[in-house]
Amino acid sequence: MDKQTALHLYRVMRTIRRFEQRSTTLFGENKIWGTIHSYAGEEAIAAGVCEHLRDDDWITSTHRGHGHCIAKRAELGKMFAELLGRETGYCRGRGGSMHIADTSKGNLGANGIVGGGIPIATGAALTAKQLGTDQVAVSFFGDGAANQGTFHESLNIAAIWKLPVIYVCENNQYAESFPAKKAFAIEDISVRAAGYGMPGVRVDGRDVAAVYAAASEAIARARKGGGPTLLVCESYRHEGHYYGDPRKYQTKEEIEGWKTAFDPLLDARGWIVRDGLGTEAELDAIDRAVDDEMERAVAWAEAGPPASPLKFPEDIYASY
Amino acid sequence: MPPTRVPSSPAAVLGPAAVQETREMFYAEALNDALRLEMQRDPRVIVLGEDIAEHGGAFQVTAGLLAEFGPDRIRQTPISEIGLVGTAVGAALTGLRPVAELMYIDFSGLAIDQIVNQAAQNRFMFGGQARVPLVVRTQGGSGRGNAAQHSKSLEAWFTHVAGLKVVMPSTPADAKGLLAAAIRDDDPVMFIEHKLLYRTKGAVPTGEHLVPLGRADVKREGTDVTIVTWSRDVLLSLEAAAKLADLGIAAEVVDVRSLVPLDKEKILSSVRKTRRCLVVHEAIKRGGYGAEIAAIVAEEAFDDLDAPPRRLAGVDTPIPYAQPLELGVVPQVADIVKAARELVAG
Numbered sequence A: 001m002d003k004q005t006a007l008h009l010y011r012v013m014r015t016i017r018r019f020e021q022r023s024t025t026l027f028g029e030n031k032i033w034g035t036i037h038s039y040a041g042e043e044a045i046a047a048g049v050c051e052h053l054r055d056d057d058w059i060t061s062t063h064r065g066h067g068h069c070i071a072k073r074a075e076l077g078k079m080f081a082e083l084l085g086r087e088t089g090y091c092r093g094r095g096g097s098m099h100i101a102d103t104s105k106g107n108l109g110a111n112g113i114v115g116g117g118i119p120i121a122t123g124a125a126l127t128a129k130q131l132g133t134d135q136v137a138v139s140f141f142g143d144g145a146a147n148q149g150t151f152h153e154s155l156n157i158a159a160i161w162k163l164p165v166i167y168v169c170e171n172n173q174y175a176e177s178f179p180a181k182k183a184f185a186i187e188d189i190s191v192r193a194a195g196y197g198m199p200g201v202r203v204d205g206r207d208v209a210a211v212y213a214a215a216s217e218a219i220a221r222a223r224k225g226g227g228p229t230l231l232v233c234e235s236y237r238h239e240g241h242y243y244g245d246p247r248k249y250q251t252k253e254e255i256e257g258w259k260t261a262f263d264p265l266l267d268a269r270g271w272i273v274r275d276g277l278g279t280e281a282e283l284d285a286i287d288r289a290v291d292d293e294m295e296r297a298v299a300w301a302e303a304g305p306p307a308s309p310l311k312f313p314e315d316i317y318a319s320y
Numbered sequence B: 001m002p003p004t005r006v007p008s009s010p011a012a013v014l015g016p017a018a019v020q021e022t023r024e025m026f027y028a029e030a031l032n033d034a035l036r037l038e039m040q041r042d043p044r045v046i047v048l049g050e051d052i053a054e055h056g057g058a059f060q061v062t063a064g065l066l067a068e069f070g071p072d073r074i075r076q077t078p079i080s081e082i083g084l085v086g087t088a089v090g091a092a093l094t095g096l097r098p099v100a101e102l103m104y105i106d107f108s109g110l111a112i113d114q115i116v117n118q119a120a121q122n123r124f125m126f127g128g129q130a131r132v133p134l135v136v137r138t139q140g141g142s143g144r145g146n147a148a149q150h151s152k153s154l155e156a157w158f159t160h161v162a163g164l165k166v167v168m169p170s171t172p173a174d175a176k177g178l179l180a181a182a183i184r185d186d187d188p189v190m191f192i193e194h195k196l197l198y199r200t201k202g203a204v205p206t207g208e209h210l211v212p213l214g215r216a217d218v219k220r221e222g223t224d225v226t227i228v229t230w231s232r233d234v235l236l237s238l239e240a241a242a243k244l245a246d247l248g249i250a251a252e253v254v255d256v257r258s259l260v261p262l263d264k265e266k267i268l269s270s271v272r273k274t275r276r277c278l279v280v281h282e283a284i285k286r287g288g289y290g291a292e293i294a295a296i297v298a299e300e301a302f303d304d305l306d307a308p309p310r311r312l313a314g315v316d317t318p319i320p321y322a323q324p325l326e327l328g329v330v331p332q333v334a335d336i337v338k339a340a341r342e343l344v345a346g
């Protein structure tokens, strides 16, 4: 991997981590309404995959969607503004954290329905195939979603039609409180790919270079008409399922142990310095730049006007 | 004199009646004609569904389209209702104009999340960033001995979801014009046909024919009672109106055609004229869309009414199999005549 890519991947991951920290503070200050789900610990997946995507490639995301959104090059100010319920937010305060979309960058939305985005990405891939473009679609979803019917139906449809779609399963070991160990009778979710007749790949989702390499192959194959891939990234979420989760289903030891053992940012810092792709000083400078950018984004968002009143029918219908 | 072509804009269709070239068509044929013309007109229109290719669809609505448009545009899917509807939603969000066929409306439960939580709300949730030009074609209704899992009338489910449009044509001409309009519409449309209508015949404009969504149609004028109805019950109500005429009662039959958007004005102006309103539908009465219409009439035209609005609808039961039982649970012509007479007498 070249220096520029390595540092960019690090920057994206650091931006996601900082965004989650900053939104957690805002939540604690009662400025964010509803609920938010932190992507901390899983940054390498969104960063490594989206590094290969163009603005005209599509993604579908999840309730834990901030990371995908950032990696797909969303504007941080508009993301914060959405969380704060402002007119200047991506969804003008209509959607909130679980529905952030940025169609100008191909982000077809976070999704409050577990598994809801999987067929939608499949449909986006159908559009690419139908129109004869080399666009691809990526569906991000969790281990929990891999047990939804949409997973089965969509992977089969994509396989029989050879659609340019990559199914990225983020196995963070839990679906809310339910451990993947209990929700699957298999240890490796990627073996399911064989049942659909598509390649299945399993990578260490802590290692952004590994995700980057696996995604590169899958996306290149899809662009060339080689069809879909199931890419399973083993991961761990550092925070609770949602902000304020008492985490009764996990032990303190587990959480603290995994949090340090499984940190994609620390991991990347390690090999970037080791392989001479960047110095500690350069990485620290990125951290500071990201922090500054984040503060500017929060300030911009907080200065924005509140969400405008709903307008019927135009908020809901294109015509009526 | 050579017949004039049908004007192409919806407004023009409603304008002074142009002379239209028409042909007798079955309802299924008219739908097929709309699909064919829209697919010829716009390469972004594709059809997805089960058994829609060589077989031509369970009710032959897509017959012949595979040969004309090929398997890429007539996309036969596995038995995967949420997969096929969700794929259509994703395709609609990204630039195609898919028509997804659900063989029976009774199967819509398998796809409901993609219709209700995704397609219907994407525009709203995303603050206007998305358009979902999706048509979900399906059919419902009893009358063929298909029993409880293949005979329901579930339109009320979908009218209850903000973001969907709900269309239910009664005649071949409306079927063609409304389907074409639904395909050109930028919002998700539930297009609900009736299995007993496929083999009904009527004059249908050839060539381009658009019936705008949200416009009711007075299928018969009258002065004594307004029958508000849709889908197959329009035909039954017209038969009833003919019988009522023999009894000296002039019934006006208003075909709402699209339940959402609803042409309230046409319903209210008819009711203000006749001062009586009977809503007729096949779906079960409890929670049916007739309750919505009756409530609108009561709220907005109360002072113009000579009697409370009345509903005649299906019995609150799953559809039974045996034919006499099946006939007994949904309104028949005689029931409509009786209800209208009581309303006028009361």
Ligand SMILES: Cc1ncc(C[n+]2csc(CCOP(=O)(O)OP(=O)(O)O)c2C)c(N)n1
Pocket (backbone or CB within 6 Å): A062, A063, A064, A112, A113, A114, A115, A141, A142, A143, A144, A145, A146, A172, A174, A175, A176, A241
């Ligand atoms: C259809 C559906 N069922 C249940 C829920 C409630 N819920 C929200 S997130 C979640 C767990 C999802 O687990 P997973 O797919 O592994 O994603 P993760 O939260 O771990 O990122 C559940 C059960 C939901 N939102 N949608």
Ligand SMILES: [Mg+2]
Pocket (backbone or CB within 6 Å): A142, A143, A144, A170, A171, A172, A173, A174, A175, A176
């Ligand atoms: Mg999970």
